[in-house]
Amino acid sequence: MPMHYFRLVSSEVRSQHLRAITALSSPDLSVPEVQLTDQTAYTFISRGVSSSSPSSTATVARQLASLPPEAALRRVMLFSSQDGALSLNVFETEGAAEPLFGANPDARVDEMAFRLRLREYSQQLSAGEFVGQPNHPAPSAMLSDAELERFLSKCSSRFVVQHVPRLLYKQLRLYQAVAGTEAASLEMEHGYEDDKEATLITAAIPGLTPRAALEKGAALLGRYGLGLRRAQVDDVRDGGGGVTLLRMLVSPEGAELSGTAWGQLATDLTRVKWLDDAALALASAYPSIGLARAEVALALSSLSLSVLDHPLLGRPQVFERLTKPTVAVHAQSLADLFLQRHQPASPLPDALFTSSLEAWERGIEVALSEEEDRALLRTMGSAVRNTLRCNAFLAERSALVLRMDPHFFAPALPPSPNANNLPYGVFFGAGRHFNGYHVRFRDVARGGLRVVLPASTEAHTAESRRHFNECFSLAWAQQLKNKDIPEGGSKAVCLVEPVPGADREDLLHGCVKRFTDGLLDLLTPDPAVVNQIAFAADQKADLLYLGPDENITTTDIDWIVERAEQRGYPLAQAFMSSKPRAGINHKVYGVTSEGVAVFLDAGLRSLGITPTAQPWTVKLTGGPDGDVAGNMLKILDREYGAMVRVVGIADGSGSAEDPQGLPMEELLRLVHSNLPLMELDRSRLSPQGQLFSADTAEGAAKRNSMHSRVRSDALVPAGGRPSTVNASNWKEMLLPDGTPSSRLIVEGANLFLTADARQALFDAARLPIVKDSSANKCGVICSSMEIVASMSLSVDEFLSIKETYVEQVLDRLRELARLEANLLFTESARQPEVALPILSERISSSMIRVSDSLSAQLEGFSTEQQSRIWPLMRDQLPPVLFLNHAQRLPERLPWEYTKEMISSGLAGRLVYREGLQYVEGMGDARLSSASLAYLQQEQHVRKLAQEVAASGMASAAAIESLLMRGGVRAAVDDLPFRK
Incomplete structure (x- = not known):
């Protein structure tokens, strides 16, 4: 074995290896490889490795793949015997780590000896003995004793003592370059240890596990015809996500690499952390395609899922077809065309691009015999035609993000005879372990960012097929919901791929960062970024505004805002709402639930129930630790006290039911402690009360059916996945006699019921359902109010008025909810044959029509005219x-x-x-005139009302109220255009 084997491996472990080698050498044993496993390492000892050639990267990849998914690597060591008879590869796991200057006295002796060598080397560096020698770092304050101590305190004992000082300082310099960032750093030392064929590659990669770093590194080496002689991988745990340090001693397995190839390998290694495994696999299967084209081809195929309507073209089948030789060659040429089109220095001209794409399309029709292959590639070609710009040429991008022409998605849009539902803009992002969409219906639009992590690969496949449709539906619902605010509706949905063994929170947070940073690539005005993106002359810059939704944490919110500021995004504080400190946190203040509660109150009164004066029952989905459900429990207790009984509640952990009412005090304890339902004290239940854990099959079934089984006056879905109640299961909401299990539904959760389910329940049982776009609109109204403050005030200025501001916002939210609830149930009484969701949509559509009409009228206002109507902002702020x-x-x-x-x-x-x-009775032309007239006459009537109020008349207040309620319409009706 080489000398470094004896330096790196303890005598005790060497004895174990010797026994295994002896057994492997026995003529009675014919296996080519022996595996040793203990609590700290997996060791593979193999026969027949030539001493003149490196260890096979394929062998290392195979051995890595054979490790259990949960095996998190701490270090990897690859050895070849000097006679070429054996290879010995050691994969140490987390348990192998031992802190520097720990309790082990034997280790301390080695550590102190190494520290002396470090000091000697440091003195030589400071004296300038190695100046001009590229393999030694230059003297620098960044390599001071204090910096070295900080670095060593984050490292394991073995990592430190098994290095030569020069290489440790090199790794310190790389670590310093990337600590606290997302970028990777890399150095190559050719001719390592005077071996002209050997190259030492040293990389520092934040946010990537040691195992993933080695797997991806080995895959890249194989593409470049390089083999591994030795490899080590460690991680420095610095409290900021950690940095993986990867060292690979490599040499060519065939021809020498050119300088250009080494440079491309360096680029690929620094980008490898961002690459999805599927893109790497495609590039490995077809080396000629390269990583950039593989990434583009994979993104286009994933994007195609949004419009492909074919039972044989789900996500697994699409990738399987993409890797067929007959398809891959066309995918490669399409990716080439895509990259040529978006090359920032010299993008392919329109005419040449169009003719080239048409020729490619004719080619696939002739060359491919299977319709499924042609359908996939046709859709990918359409995606290329409809890509307006992308970030493909940004060196440090964390994902591939495309700004799409919305017409690409037209085949997937639902029929909309009464309104144009083509989005204003769509972004698509593809990155490591995720795909994401952002859909918006106006230039200035607002909506939440949600992250979806399915429980299994099968569930992920199903979610992938409906990913765009869910994002579109949520954005359209948001468009209807945003009728009260200046922003149109938008939504972003980041779909995360399940990764066995990965920490759930790290996985979610990493995907959020990659998706939003990719969006910022196409949003920032930073010239260094803009110059790397090909813009058509008529393309307008985009501004996006996000809010928190499912699985978004305060850590995500803070990171997104901070990153937007770093990237130079205009009004970065407005990029994300619900900021914990300089914002209005939805969960803390219960803003969404305040509006839901108003609609619930109005709905109960429409049924003849006075909720403050007589007993009534309610059931909820969503846990006490959730935003909407937890705050609903607090509001129910605050407003109704003993009058309300919560007879059922369900969350991810399970469900609780009690016809006598679940103990409110106990539910509130869970709310205030941020605990799930299964933490409820069973002893507080009545004899009829039951608590079911979702960990059992029976409990899961009870949890999943609670919303339809349990009888109550009202159901408030305040959590749960979209389309929980749909066309196939809506009848489960009915009791055996055909009446609904709840007399009223108020949708606190988005899209809990599908449109056809809502209508079916109305047709079958006249069930009143307050649609989500009405019921939970107050969350986005609050976000809009927060952003107005962000645009107007500094952080300190906002904090100085925050409590007053929040109280006034809450008052405004309740007022807007009450106004719509009163109109909704008034219109329902006038038109009992029309379902509430239809009326809700008509209210939204009418308001959007008026708003768009007036906005068009105000577009041409002069500066003087703008100043005249500015006082109207008083009512909005x-x-x-x-x-x-x-x-x-x-x-x-x-x-x-x-x-x-x-x-x-x-x-x-x-x-x-x-x-x-009044609104629906006017055509667009008349509405345009009427809306501006209404604005003008409202100002006039407001002055009259102020004069009355100041008159001192005994009935001044009543007259003022009547003027404002009916005077504006009367004034408009008297105008000539109305005659």
């Missing part, structure tokens, strides 16, 4: 903001935003005040 900062607001709030805020505010007042019939 919390008083503490308007009164304290009125002078700066016109400068801080762009006219585009102000215009939309005034338009949406007037639309709400008009529709809530005058009703549906």
Whole structure:
């Protein structure tokens, strides 16, 4: 064995190896390889490795793949015997790590000896003895004794003592370059230890596990015809996610690599942490395709799932077809065309691009015999035609993100006879372990970012097929919901691939970072980034605004805002709402639930129940530790006390049922302690009460059916996956006599019921259902109010008024919910044959029509006209903001935003005040005139009302109220265009 084997492996372990080698050498044993396993390492001893050639990268990859998924590597060591008869590869696991200066006295002797060698080397560096020698670091304050001590404190004992000082300092320098960042750093030392064929590759890679680093590194080496002689991988745990240090001693297995090839390998190694395993596998199967084209081809195939409607083209089948030789060659040429089109220095001209794509399309029709292959490639070709720009040429990108022409998705959009439902813009992102969509229906739009992690590969396959449809449906629901605010509707859905053995929180957070950072690539005005993106002359820059949704944590929110600031995004504080400190956290203040509670109250009263004066029952989905459900429990207790009984509740952990009412005090304990339902004290239940754990088959069945089984006056879905109640199972909501198990549903959770399920329940049982776009609209209204403050105030200024501001926002939320609830149930009484969800959509559509119409009218306003209508902003902003900062607001709030805020505010007042019939009875041309007239006459009537209020008349208040309620419409009706 080589000398470094004896330096790196303890005598005790060497004895174990010797016994295994003796057994392997026995003529009675004919196996080519022996595996040793203990609590700290997996060792593979193999026969017949030539001493003149490196260990096979394929062998290392095979051995890595054979390890259990949960085996997290701490270090890897590869050895070849000097006579070429044996290879010995050691994969040490987490248990092998021992802290520096730990309790082991034997280790301390080695550590102190190494420290002396480090000091000697440090003195030589400082004296300049190695200046001009490229394999030694230059003297630097970054290599001071204090910096070295900080580095060593994060390392294991073995990592430190088994290095020569020069290489340890090299790794310190690489670690310093990447610590606290997402970028990787790498150095290559050719002719290592005077061996002209040997190259030492040293890399520092944040956010990638040692095992993944070695797996991806070995896969890349195989593509470049390089074999491994030795490899070590360790991680430095610095509290910021850790940095993996990878060292590979390699040499060519065939021809020498050119300088260009070494440079490309270095680029690939620094990007490998961002690459999805499937892209790496495609590049390994077809070396000529290269990583860049493989990544593009895989992204296009994943994007195609959004519009492919074919039972044989699910996610696994698409990738399987992509790797067929007959398909891969066409995918490679399409990826080439894509990259040529978006080459920033000289993008392929329109005419040449169009003719080349058409020729490619004709080629696949002739060359391929299977319709499924042609269908996949046709759709991928359409995706290339409809890609407006991408970040493919950014060196440090963390994902591939495409800005799409929404027309690409037209085949997947549901029929919409009464409204144009083509999105304004769509982004698609593909990266390591995730795909993501962002869909918006206006230039300025707002909506949440949710992260979905299916429980299994099979579930992920099913979610992949409906990924775009879910994002589109959520964004459209958001568009209807955002009727009260200046922003249109949007939604982002990041679908994460399950990874065996991966930490769930690390996986989710990593995918959120990669997706949002990829979006920022196409949003930032930073010239260094913009110059690497090919923009068509008529393309307009995008601005996106996000909010928190499913599986987004405060850590994610803080990181996204901080990253937006680092990337130079305009109004970075507005990029993400619900910031824990400088924002209005939805869960802390219960903003969504406040609106849901208002609709619930109005719905109960429409049934003849006075919820503050008579007993009633409710069931909820969503746990006490969730945002909407937890806050609903607090509001129910605050507003109704002993009058309300919670007879059922279900969350991810299980469900609880009690016809006598679950103990509210115990439920609130879980809410305040942020605990799931299964932490409920069973002893507090009544004799009829039951608690079911979702860990058992029976418990899961009870949990999954609680919302349909348990009888109650009201059901509030406040958590759960979209389409829980759908066309195939809506009848489960009915009791044997055909009546619904709940007399009222108020959708606190988005899309809990599908549209056809809502209509079917109305047709069968006249069940009133308050649609999500009405019931939970207050969350996004709050986010909009938060962003207005972010655009107007510094962080310190906002914090100084935060508590007052939040109280005023909550008052505004309850008012807007009450206005719509009153109109919704008033219209329902007038039109009992129409389901509530239809009325809800008509209210939204009417308000959007008015808002869009007025916005178009205000578009051409002069500066003087803009200043005249500025006072209308008083009605749209919390008083503490308007009164304290009125002078700066016109400068801080762009006219585009102000215009939309005034338009949406007037639309709400008009529709809530005058009703549906008034708006729906007007065509677009008349509505355009009427909306501007309504704005003008409202200002006039407001002045009259103020004069009445100041008159001192005994009935002034009543007259003022009547003027504002009916005077504006009367004034508009008297205008000539209405005659």
